[in-house]
Amino acid sequence: MSKIRYEKLDGIRGIALLNMVLYHMVWDLVYLYQFDWRWYQSEGAYIWQQGICWTFIFLSGFCWSLGGHAYKRGIIVFLGGAIITVVTLFAMPQNRVIFGVLTLIGSCMLLMQLLNRWMRKLPPVIGIVGSAGLFLLTRNINSGFLGFEHWNIVPLPEILYNNIFMTYLGFTQKEFYSTDYFSLFPWIFLFMAGYFTYQFVSDKKGMLFLQKSVLYPIEWIGKHSFEIYMVHQPAIYIILELMHRFGIY
Numbered sequence: 001m002s003k004i005r006y007e008k009l010d011g012i013r014g015i016a017l018l019n020m021v022l023y024h025m026v027w028d029l030v031y032l033y034q035f036d037w038r039w040y041q042s043e044g045a046y047i048w049q050q051g052i053c054w055t056f057i058f059l060s061g062f063c064w065s066l067g068g069h070a071y072k073r074g075i076i077v078f079l080g081g082a083i084i085t086v087v088t089l090f091a092m093p094q095n096r097v098i099f100g101v102l103t104l105i106g107s108c109m110l111l112m113q114l115l116n117r118w119m120r121k122l123p124p125v126i127g128i129v130g131s132a133g134l135f136l137l138t139r140n141i142n143s144g145f146l147g148f149e150h151w152n153i154v155p156l157p158e159i160l161y162n163n164i165f166m167t168y169l170g171f172t173q174k175e176f177y178s179t180d181y182f183s184l185f186p187w188i189f190l191f192m193a194g195y196f197t198y199q200f201v202s203d204k205k206g207m208l209f210l211q212k213s214v215l216y217p218i219e220w221i222g223k224h225s226f227e228i229y230m231v232h233q234p235a236i237y238i239i240l241e242l243m244h245r246f247g248i249y
Contacts (some may be wrong), residue, residue, distance in 0.1 A: 007213040009063060014222030016055040017229070023049055025236050031095075032237075033244060053101065057187055060105045061112075061194025065202070070113045078106025080230055088179075099168055100180035102229065107184055108191040119192070120199065127196030135189035142172045142183060 029035035039045060067073060081103030088096045112119075119127065136148045144161065145152035160171040167173050170183035201207060213219060221228065 004211060006066070006207070006210040007219050008210040009059065010219040010222030011214055012055065012222070013059055013225050014218040014220070016052055016059070017221055017225050018218070019048070020052045020056075021228075021232050021236070023052060024233060025240070028236055028240055033240065053182070054190060056101065057105065057108075057182075057190045058194040058197075060108065061191035062198045064109060064112055064191075064195055065198050070109060074106050074109030074113065076106075077102055077109060077226065080226065081106055083230070095179050096177070097180045098176075098178040099183060100178065101182045104182035104184065104187050105191070108188050111188065112191075112195065119195065122196070124196045124200035128193055128200060131189045131193040131196055135186050135193060138170070138186035138189065141170045141185055142181075 026035075026037065026040055030037055030040050064070070081100055084097050084100055084102060089098075122130075137146055137153075139149060140147040140152055141156060143152075144156055144158070145154060146156065147153040156171070160166055161173055162171075163173065164176075167176050168184060170185035172181075172183065
């Protein structure tokens with residue numbers, strides 16, 4: 001029996017991926033080619049960027065239970081993040097990526113393999129509320145606080161922010177720099193919120209709605225999101241560099 005494919009989930013992932021490619025292309029234009037677009041530093045651009053990230057991470061958690069070979073998938077994604085780190089450290093250290101989104105998602109996928117036996121015993125609604133609450137509470141730990149965005153509620157001890165492993169967890173060293181940084185906390189809680197959301201809707205009729213294809217090209221992109229992610233930045237850079245050399249902008 002063939003596995004059920006939820007085409008609309010691929011479509012959502014494909015839309016998020018296209019937005020991410022566009023966002024990164026604009027990033028390259030602004031920071032590598034000094035393209036003057038002040039909106040890119042605005043609150044609107046930040047919301048755009050966060051919307052892309054939230055969608056990918058939540059959807060990764062939602063889809064975790066749908067596929068087999070969880071360890072294998074987690075290792076592949078984690079290694080993809082490691083490859084990006086090594087390449088950027090050598091090729092463009094000033095724009096290095098350390099603990100990027102693939103490292104995060106790979107870590108979450110592997111940790112969920114260990115936690116799943118206990119988490120699936122929780123009522124899904126409690127899991128959703130608890131995970132979402134923890135995500136909102138810990139959103140600002142990278143900057144030294146419990147809190148969400150503009151609201152810093154409680155300062156955290158500075159001693160936590162003192163090494164690279166703690167930076168991986170979310171307690172970011174002052175001298176740490178990465179152009180793409182997604183620490184384990186708070187983002188694993190958003191991943192878990194997606195996981196529990198799937199547990200809540202898995203036996204509902206809404207899952208049948210997700211099976212039907214709507215826009216195949218976008219869904220195809222979503223199905224190949226990992227491969228596209230791995231090559232999109234070099235491809236963008238080559239295209240922009242050629243355009244720049246030919247005087248297109």
